[in-house]
Amino acid sequence: MTFSYSAAEIKAKQVLDDCGLTEPNELTIPNIILGRKAFYEELPLEGKEGEIVSVDDRSIITVNSNIQYEPKKRFAAAHELGHYELHRSLKPIFSDTDESLMNWYKTGSHETEANEFAAEFLMPSELFYKECKGKKFEPKVIDHLASRFEVSKTAAILKFVKRGNHPVFVVYCKNNKMKWYKRSHDFYYQPLFQYNVNPPSGSVAYEIASGKKAYFGDEARQEIWKSDWFVMRDDDEADTKFYEYCMHSPTYGYTLSVVWER
């Protein structure tokens, strides 16, 4: 499989190479950061998950010690490493909230670049694709990828859209309002998407965010109709079955849905 890489992803591959790593979890991210000649510390931060301050030739990366979930801490540290490798000469301070770590929509923005860097650094595309190959897509595949690469399911899903082996559509809602979506290159249906509007009422994202339902374990994957999420060709098109797997973070008030054709 040959992929085309963004500049941020190419940088991540270079840094892995420079560190002599084929497996991103051979070393801890703090050790890698120190090896790249930046400082790393964990301190309680208010209202942010990570930051980097660069003065002259010195950079200090701080990650919020209150982050309980280790995969998230790893992602935050890799995101700051991305700013260090890509942006430290352009801007002396980056302060990252949970929002910046979920910023996947403004192509070319510093935040999206740092996320692309982190995603490639923690889940190298070739290894990622190899892990998916030959597996039929279902939520368990995401669980497997998340534990294999020590990342959150959210991070694994976002990588899957780009480098997975099955066409999927992913939509991010915050406080029950649609914010952005992404599609695999071979997912062709047009979503019913309007920025800052409630997700469609037949969607699982809507059911969950409006507090009508919660799904767990084997129920995580729900059957829906194509017309729940996508534009139909015309009135005569027969509706077909799709699946939606919706992850919900009550703490941060967001949902991330993965939708695919049955």
Ligand SMILES: [Zn+2]
């Ligand atoms: Zn950032």
